[in-house]
Amino acid sequence: MQTFKRNILAVPILVWIGLLVGIPLVFVFVLSFLSRDSLGNIIVQFTLENYQRVVDPIYLRVFLNSLLLALLTALVTLVIGYPVAYITANLEPKKRAFSIGLIMLPFWISSLLRTYGWMILLGNAGIINNVLLAIGVIDRPVPMMYKFSTTLIGTAYMLVPFMIVAIFNSVDKLDRSLLEASYDLGASKRQTFFNITLPLTIPGIAGGFTLVFIPALGLFYVSDLLGGGNTIFLGNLINTQVTRGRNRPLAAAFSIAMIIVALLVISLYSKVAKDDREGLFQ
Amino acid sequence: MRLKARKFDTFYLSLFFVALYLPVLSVILYSFNASPSTAQWTGFTFDWYRMLFRDRVIVEAFKVSMEVALITSVLSAILGTASAVISMWVTDRMKSAIQGMMILPLLIPEVALGIALLIFFNALRLPFGHLTLVLSHSLFCVPYVYIMVQLRLKEIDRSILESARDLGATTWQTVRTVILPLVIPSIITASLLALAMSLDDVIISTYMSGPKTTTLPVHIFSMMRVGVTPKVNALCTLILVGMFIVVGLSQLFNKKQHKEDL
Amino acid sequence: MKPPLLNLININKYFGDVHVLKDISFTIEQGEFLTLLGPSGCGKTTLLRCIAGLESVHSGDILLNGSSIKGIAPNKRNVNTVFQNYALFPHLNVYDNIAYGPRVKKSMKEAELKERVRDVLDLVQMLGYEKRMPHQLSGGQRQRIAIARALINEPAILLLDEPLGALDLKLRKHMQTELAHLQKKTGTTFVYVTHDQEEALNMSDRIVVIDQGKVQQLGSPRDIYNNPVNLFVTTFIGDRNIMQVEVLETKETHSKVKLGDNIVSIRNPKQHRLESGQAATLAIHMDKMRVSCDETPNALKAEVLSIHYAGSQIRMELKVDDKMITVVEYQKTDCECEIGDLVYVVWEDHGAILLPLEDSGVEREV
Numbered sequence A: 001m002q003t004f005k006r007n008i009l010a011v012p013i014l015v016w017i018g019l020l021v022g023i024p025l026v027f028v029f030v031l032s033f034l035s036r037d038s039l040g041n042i043i044v045q046f047t048l049e050n051y052q053r054v055v056d057p058i059y060l061r062v063f064l065n066s067l068l069l070a071l072l073t074a075l076v077t078l079v080i081g082y083p084v085a086y087i088t089a090n091l092e093p094k095k096r097a098f099s100i101g102l103i104m105l106p107f108w109i110s111s112l113l114r115t116y117g118w119m120i121l122l123g124n125a126g127i128i129n130n131v132l133l134a135i136g137v138i139d140r141p142v143p144m145m146y147k148f149s150t151t152l153i154g155t156a157y158m159l160v161p162f163m164i165v166a167i168f169n170s171v172d173k174l175d176r177s178l179l180e181a182s183y184d185l186g187a188s189k190r191q192t193f194f195n196i197t198l199p200l201t202i203p204g205i206a207g208g209f210t211l212v213f214i215p216a217l218g219l220f221y222v223s224d225l226l227g228g229g230n231t232i233f234l235g236n237l238i239n240t241q242v243t244r245g246r247n248r249p250l251a252a253a254f255s256i257a258m259i260i261v262a263l264l265v266i267s268l269y270s271k272v273a274k275d276d277r278e279g280l281f282q
Numbered sequence B: 001m002r003l004k005a006r007k008f009d010t011f012y013l014s015l016f017f018v019a020l021y022l023p024v025l026s027v028i029l030y031s032f033n034a035s036p037s038t039a040q041w042t043g044f045t046f047d048w049y050r051m052l053f054r055d056r057v058i059v060e061a062f063k064v065s066m067e068v069a070l071i072t073s074v075l076s077a078i079l080g081t082a083s084a085v086i087s088m089w090v091t092d093r094m095k096s097a098i099q100g101m102m103i104l105p106l107l108i109p110e111v112a113l114g115i116a117l118l119i120f121f122n123a124l125r126l127p128f129g130h131l132t133l134v135l136s137h138s139l140f141c142v143p144y145v146y147i148m149v150q151l152r153l154k155e156i157d158r159s160i161l162e163s164a165r166d167l168g169a170t171t172w173q174t175v176r177t178v179i180l181p182l183v184i185p186s187i188i189t190a191s192l193l194a195l196a197m198s199l200d201d202v203i204i205s206t207y208m209s210g211p212k213t214t215t216l217p218v219h220i221f222s223m224m225r226v227g228v229t230p231k232v233n234a235l236c237t238l239i240l241v242g243m244f245i246v247v248g249l250s251q252l253f254n255k256k257q258h259k260e261d262l
Numbered sequence C: 001m002k003p004p005l006l007n008l009i010n011i012n013k014y015f016g017d018v019h020v021l022k023d024i025s026f027t028i029e030q031g032e033f034l035t036l037l038g039p040s041g042c043g044k045t046t047l048l049r050c051i052a053g054l055e056s057v058h059s060g061d062i063l064l065n066g067s068s069i070k071g072i073a074p075n076k077r078n079v080n081t082v083f084q085n086y087a088l089f090p091h092l093n094v095y096d097n098i099a100y101g102p103r104v105k106k107s108m109k110e111a112e113l114k115e116r117v118r119d120v121l122d123l124v125q126m127l128g129y130e131k132r133m134p135h136q137l138s139g140g141q142r143q144r145i146a147i148a149r150a151l152i153n154e155p156a157i158l159l160l161d162e163p164l165g166a167l168d169l170k171l172r173k174h175m176q177t178e179l180a181h182l183q184k185k186t187g188t189t190f191v192y193v194t195h196d197q198e199e200a201l202n203m204s205d206r207i208v209v210i211d212q213g214k215v216q217q218l219g220s221p222r223d224i225y226n227n228p229v230n231l232f233v234t235t236f237i238g239d240r241n242i243m244q245v246e247v248l249e250t251k252e253t254h255s256k257v258k259l260g261d262n263i264v265s266i267r268n269p270k271q272h273r274l275e276s277g278q279a280a281t282l283a284i285h286m287d288k289m290r291v292s293c294d295e296t297p298n299a300l301k302a303e304v305l306s307i308h309y310a311g312s313q314i315r316m317e318l319k320v321d322d323k324m325i326t327v328v329e330y331q332k333t334d335c336e337c338e339i340g341d342l343v344y345v346v347w348e349d350h351g352a353i354l355l356p357l358e359d360s361g362v363e364r365e366v
Helices: A004-010 A012-031 A049-054 A057-089 A094-110 A111-122 A127-134 A146-175 A176-184 A190-202 A204-218 A221-226 A234-243 A246-272 B001-030 B047-054 B056-087 B092-107 B110-124 B129-155 B156-167 B169-201 B203-208 B216-226 B230-260 C044-052 C094-105 C110-122 C141-149 C167-188 C198-201 C221-226 C231-235
Strands: A034-036 A042-046 C006-015 C019-030 C033-037 C058-064 C079-082 C157-161 C189-194 C206-211 C214-219 C240-249 C253-257 C262-267 C279-285 C289-292 C299-308 C313-320 C321-327 C343-345 C352-356
Touching: A004 C189, A012 A246, A012 B056, A012 B092, A012 B110, A049 A057, A057 A234, A057 A246, A057 B001, A057 C214, A094 A146, A094 B001, A094 B169, A094 B230, A111 A127, A111 A146, A111 A221, A111 B001, A111 B230, A146 A204, A146 A221, A146 B001, A176 A190, A176 B203, A176 C198, A176 C343, A190 A204, A190 C352, A204 A234, A204 A246, A204 C289, A221 A234, A221 B216, A221 C189, A234 A246, A234 B110, A234 B203, A234 C019, A234 C141, A246 B092, A246 B110, A246 C033, B001 C206, B047 B230, B047 C214, B056 B092, B056 B129, B056 B169, B056 B216, B056 C006, B092 C189, B110 B129, B110 B203, B129 B169, B129 B203, B129 C079, B129 C289, B156 B169, B169 B216, B169 B230, B169 C094, B216 B230, C006 C044, C019 C058, C019 C110, C019 C214, C019 C231, C033 C198, C044 C079, C044 C157, C044 C189, C094 C110, C094 C141, C094 C231, C110 C167, C167 C189, C189 C253, C189 C299, C206 C221, C206 C231, C214 C221, C214 C231, C231 C240, C231 C279, C231 C352, C240 C321, C253 C279, C262 C299, C262 C352, C289 C321, C313 C343
Parallel strands: C033 C189, C033 C206, C079 C157, C157 C189
Antiparallel strands: A034 A042, C006 C019, C006 C058, C206 C214, C240 C253, C240 C279, C253 C262, C279 C352, C289 C343, C299 C313, C299 C343, C313 C321
């Protein structure tokens, strides 16, 4: 009775989130099996057509592009971010706090602004081309915008703080005496890093990977602004189908596919970081 | 050898931070460029800022964004804190249920969540506008408040709560006189973060905006699609300044909290 | 007849499958300083928390002034606790911490409250610290504030959960005296939990020795020290040499026992009867023993194995009939013995006691 009375307070919370997340997801799921008429109106008629289109070569390509982008984003942020996290964790307290501040600050800066910054830097009339022209390295602007790699730069730039924070937390938790023990037993710096530090920070890497990979699947504004629609990604496709194509059932099917990928990544994460169950968002 | 390694560390870190802030600084710098193109610097000007305030659409979108963000952050503060505090008393199973539910919106790709909400609200025939924006934003803001408040609650020694009970406080008095004062800095920091996230959201807002209620980011996005214009630079710079004021405030509360910790 | 202040009747408590309190029954009288003493994990803190209402009991009853408080919430019980880590509210200053109880209960007007806070601060000698925050206080000062915060509510019983555990040795000794003094001055009933036998023996009117969720012995410090009723208490309180002996003949107060070729007369236990021919346990305080060079009646013949001089005390390891014993002497020994010498060990009569042999327990680690 006592526990029942206590638990009942939690019910509104569960209902609230359940209503706003659970039911919409059910809606999307149902919608992904429905058809539409020639005007784009949804008709209640069961079909697998939407899912057939997901594996249609044209759309499959979009799907693979997105997976590739998300994967590369995660790898790039890992390679760039790991040293940043590692170096920061080993700084003296004052510098360390400063460095952490600089890493966290972009969370507070508009993501549109940060994407826009690259437009200004990379455009044909952009800063980088101007500087290179001025010092005579090139004699005509090098096109750098609207490529797959431009989108990659954008998503990696947008998400690298997540990777760093996740790795930093796990490097920070590392028991320093383990590293000292390793040196003491004759291991070099390099050996210590690969034998001790890296394996022990795997949960952080896995966490960072998850936190980067999932949003990278759907940052449509980055690929829109920097990729210019030359490579189509899942996010753009869904977005266009909803806002312009008016094919919501198809968008729903793609959303479901996207959610499934996200869930796969998360389950992979929870396998790798068993002990860190709550770690992902803390 | 050691010194060389440390020099490399500093070099790498500096390089990273330059890359991290160069795009941001470029935006700010060119908001003062007299020429509408980034191709050349033709002099310093405030013209672009002046133009902003005359743009009715931008001012209107800014108002919508601010209203939505303020309501969202207050709502998130209340719901997130309530969830975290209630979690202290429920059974362990209920607690993990709450935790799972809280993390759920953060695990789903934003586009998918946006579509799901669009379809749902459509089916409910809810008018798209402030209401849908606040509901959807609170979905990703409440979890952050919940997580941050919960982290703080975990730091509170259980015996402090027992001691309040022991001295005669009822559960509600304990919440009011001990728990809330101890977590209020976290609540404020978290709701400021919620404010920032709501103000910054593009993806979900794209689907939640109504015909006459467009948020600022959605509007800026459509401006950016057209291309680079210093007006966008000026607008982004202003938002940046506003956000930094918010960060400054949240840091202030963080400092206060650390001072009080035993 | 007036009922006892607190009456514990057959208290049982489980944590899951673990039976942590087993049929605990005893009474606490008005104004006494009672200590719950036992090793960590014995259930003493759980028992204290049951009295405070912070834990529920599964069966049995707790009577305060004759009426049951079993189902009453901790905030409605007229008992207060001083927690091990003091549990001062970090966001409130000293004054507001102390005023917390009366304020949540709305039991006093602010003017009266001010007076009372002054009184209790005076009592714990912390006047002038009203505006300080807890993090600005030392461990000992926080301790005093925690006590003041509890005392202002004028609890029928003040429960103290290892309150000196976090303090360094010197401060702990000082606080022992002060706490005992405070208890006498206020006349408040103290129930004090500790694992430190010295603390218990120094401060208490009565001690309840608890082990494995059971009351092992209840009595005055002197009684517990000199007349342990079982092997646990014997080994837990004081440092004793424990030897197995054979009872030859038992009389009213003393029994003749045999240890190897030694036959000596030892005090009988109070609560048990020994039978001739039985095996029994002989326990003698190490510091109540003395080494003599000359043959003495009622002594154990022993061989000196080692001698350690440690400041004011001399510690000797001796062999008595294949059994190692330790003797601690504080004065210079009567006899200048060396390693390998044959000596005679004698003891003060009240420092030695016989116990019936316990089946289990003998090999138990303490």
